[in-house]
Amino acid sequence: MATEILMPALSPTMEEGTLAKWLVKEGDTVSSGDIMAEIETDKATMEFEAVDEGVVGKILIAEGTEGVKVNTPIAVLVEEGESADDIAAPAPAAAAEAPAAEAPTPAPAAAAPAAPQVDLTPDWPEGTTMKTQTVREALRDAMAEEMRATPEVFLMGEEVAEYNGAYKVSQGLLDEFGPKRVIDTPITEHGFAGIGVGAAFGGLRPIVEFMTFNFAMQAIDHIINSAAKTLYMSGGQMGAPMVFRGPNGAAARVGAQHSQDYAAWYSQIPGLKVAMPYSASDAKGLLKTAIRDPNPVIFLENEIMYGQSFEVPDLDDFTIPFGKARIWREGDDVTIVSFGIGMKYALEAADKLAEEGISAEVIDLRTLRPMDTGTVINSVMKTNRCVTVEEGFPVCSIGNHISAVLMQQAFDYLDAPVINCTGKDVPMPYAANLEKLALTTTAEVIDAVKQVTYR
Amino acid sequence: MAAKKTTKKPNVSGEELLKYYREMLLIRRFEEKAGQLYGMGLIGGFCHLYIGQEAVVVGLEAAAEEGDKRITSYRDHGHMLACGMDPKGVMAELTGREGGYSKGKGGSMHMFSKEKHFYGGHGIVGAQVPLGAGLAFADQYLENGRVTFTYFGDGAANQGQIYETFNMAALWKLPVIFVIENNQYAMGTAQRRSTSTPDLYTRGEAFGIPGELVDGMDVLAVKSASETALKHCRSGKGPYILEVKTYRYRGHSMSDPAKYRTREEVQKMRDERDPIENVRSMLLTGKHATEDDLKAVDKEIKAIVNEAAEFSKESPEPALEELYTDIYADA
Numbered sequence: 001m002a003t004e005i006l007m008p009a010l011s012p013t014m015e016e017g018t019l020a021k022w023l024v025k026e027g028d029t030v031s032s033g034d035i036m037a038e039i040e041t042d043k044a045t046m047e048f049e050a051v052d053e054g055v056v057g058k059i060l061i062a063e064g065t066e067g068v069k070v071n072t073p074i075a076v077l078v079e080e081g082e083s084a085d086d087i088a089a090p091a092p093a094a095a096a097e098a099p100a101a102e103a104p105t106p107a108p109a110a111a112a113p114a115a116p117q118v119d120l121t122p123d124w125p126e127g128t129t130m131k132t133q134t135v136r137e138a139l140r141d142a143m144a145e146e147m148r149a150t151p152e153v154f155l156m157g158e159e160v161a162e163y164n165g166a167y168k169v170s171q172g173l174l175d176e177f178g179p180k181r182v183i184d185t186p187i188t189e190h191g192f193a194g195i196g197v198g199a200a201f202g203g204l205r206p207i208v209e210f211m212t213f214n215f216a217m218q219a220i221d222h223i224i225n226s227a228a229k230t231l232y233m234s235g236g237q238m239g240a241p242m243v244f245r246g247p248n249g250a251a252a253r254v255g256a257q258h259s260q261d262y263a264a265w266y267s268q269i270p271g272l273k274v275a276m277p278y279s280a281s282d283a284k285g286l287l288k289t290a291i292r293d294p295n296p297v298i299f300l301e302n303e304i305m306y307g308q309s310f311e312v313p314d315l316d317d318f319t320i321p322f323g324k325a326r327i328w329r330e331g332d333d334v335t336i337v338s339f340g341i342g343m344k345y346a347l348e349a350a351d352k353l354a355e356e357g358i359s360a361e362v363i364d365l366r367t368l369r370p371m372d373t374g375t376v377i378n379s380v381m382k383t384n385r386c387v388t389v390e391e392g393f394p395v396c397s398i399g400n401h402i403s404a405v406l407m408q409q410a411f412d413y414l415d416a417p418v419i420n421c422t423g424k425d426v427p428m429p430y431a432a433n434l435e436k437l438a439l440t441t442t443a444e445v446i447d448a449v450k451q452v453t454y455r
Numbered sequence: 456m457a458a459k460k461t462t463k464k465p466n467v468s469g470e471e472l473l474k475y476y477r478e479m480l481l482i483r484r485f486e487e488k489a490g491q492l493y494g495m496g497l498i499g500g501f502c503h504l505y506i507g508q509e510a511v512v513v514g515l516e517a518a519a520e521e522g523d524k525r526i527t528s529y530r531d532h533g534h535m536l537a538c539g540m541d542p543k544g545v546m547a548e549l550t551g552r553e554g555g556y557s558k559g560k561g562g563s564m565h566m567f568s569k570e571k572h573f574y575g576g577h578g579i580v581g582a583q584v585p586l587g588a589g590l591a592f593a594d595q596y597l598e599n600g601r602v603t604f605t606y607f608g609d610g611a612a613n614q615g616q617i618y619e620t621f622n623m624a625a626l627w628k629l630p631v632i633f634v635i636e637n638n639q640y641a642m643g644t645a646q647r648r649s650t651s652t653p654d655l656y657t658r659g660e661a662f663g664i665p666g667e668l669v670d671g672m673d674v675l676a677v678k679s680a681s682e683t684a685l686k687h688c689r690s691g692k693g694p695y696i697l698e699v700k701t702y703r704y705r706g707h708s709m710s711d712p713a714k715y716r717t718r719e720e721v722q723k724m725r726d727e728r729d730p731i732e733n734v735r736s737m738l739l740t741g742k743h744a745t746e747d748d749l750k751a752v753d754k755e756i757k758a759i760v761n762e763a764a765e766f767s768k769e770s771p772e773p774a775l776e777e778l779y780t781d782i783y784a785d786a
Binding site for chain 1: 487488490491493494495496499500501506524526555556557558559560561565566567568569574575576577578579582584585586587588589590591592593594596597615616619620622623626704709710712713714718725780781782783784785786
């Protein structure tokens, strides 16, 4: 049976090319792999090989022809004994079907916004006994409880076992769970993050601790390309149920390479979930949720917060769901939105503003992906003003995102532009005075609130 | 090629030889068809063909047991066919269709099969190596006796994460076989231009990982090496390195004009070392099969490949709703 040979596409973008040279002539026998012609694309001259075996029955496009469109028949291959003349006008080659995908209907731009439905249930039942715990202890208890419950959960990272954690977060875990489940790694973030992701593919539930998230820069390829994208790339067959956790953001006086806040970076990635707790109860409840989640979770802690004490519910099993913000204090004049250590400035500012008669509602996002924008919008519909607070860099920050969401979904309710209080647009300096200046401050939050309330 | 034969050729039955012939031929014909569909615009983006390297995966898989895992980078069609994945599903993934292994959302470089323990299909050179060690870590943790084949090329062999992985795999005695498919060119860079010492199988010495050089154009030599490596891993001795010397006949990807080597070099390899011709002549000279028998096999393979190609054209494009599925597993 005669086969048409079509002008091939030789690169992802080629639409036409020049048939520079035929290396076979009519009557030649070719077999698979033989070079038939040289074809020039805009980038290179490529050799074009035969796929089928047969005899070159007819050359349809002469060498030197320019602008030959991809999929144009250029020659006819016949079987031994067959003649190209026998071919009744060959059926036109099926053009490559590349049906232009219809663009999905875009979501209509937010019209008059209805108040979003949000989860207003309390985090724990009223009357629950509370105990005082540091964030550090809460994180350890969360891991220990989940490790007791699920044998596939294990902890790996630098100094997590025998040293009991560089910041003592994993204190006592080696003693309780042994070296099979609490594993000291060499200082090779790229490698052990990859091994962690592979272990998650293989059915385990790893907790990978980074001594700080600054060092996770060495491993970010595995976090994003390997962990976050595999569920999608595999059509839902396999993913990475795991937690990457450790201190994030500025500690104190450790300079530019140890002081970055990665909240906005990771929050941009579909396939990741991102939690950044402030209080000990949230640290515990969110970390337990993170360990149980079947997706890769980035869990951003803060060294300065590790030693801070909070009230934590004294319950056997207590979790905080992702995507549910917490309203720390209610107010009417302005909404202050923050997360992680930024909450310290937000709450301090709210206290001082109250003394001046300004009533601030303070919202802790708790998780950044998913983000409970509904609670923020509902609040802004009441206060009509918003200030965001974070320690990260100002460009493409979480605050920028919240501003955009409010502009699109609550534009009619805003009485002032949203102000983002962020870290400054500089690498972190070492000098004490400059470092203080580089981070956001309670005073800046107070100033921003006064601006949006026109005081 | 001066590959040192470190293993003795096993006695082999005609039936076994015919099996390897069939499996290697399936990969070759499949890849030729993929090249053709690429030329027709039915396959897009990057498409890295495995032609010339068939004996590597077929030989290694010949010794594998049910439950053993495999992971590789983006020149992955051969690995998928060799571990028993359906050619129809692989080809339909290449054309980006609903019937593909990843529902058309992964493409040539990103394909997976949980059922066949094939863990991808990874597009970042070298990243599959710690992932493979992680699979082995899981097997060791679960004490299931399985071994993971972690494939990478001579190009990836210079990535830093390989050595981080060698260190931890040796330290923790992970049951992983590092298979270095040395096809001698990292895209357009010949090994001598990129690599300070040529013997990649010695790269584990600093970590105490044994290594072996294998003739990757000889499927029986590869199978024998696979047996040795599997035995080592299964007995709890930790990782093993196989440097399998092979050769890719085609360009790095479909859009590579391959001007960094001569046509004569490629032709010489095809004429003298072709892994399929090698087995074909063993079958004929050993009187295990007649020309007619082999013609029948050729015909059968051609039918399988044509069926895969037809399926890959007829399977519809994924539904538009698929854009937003499989991003998160339900919590």
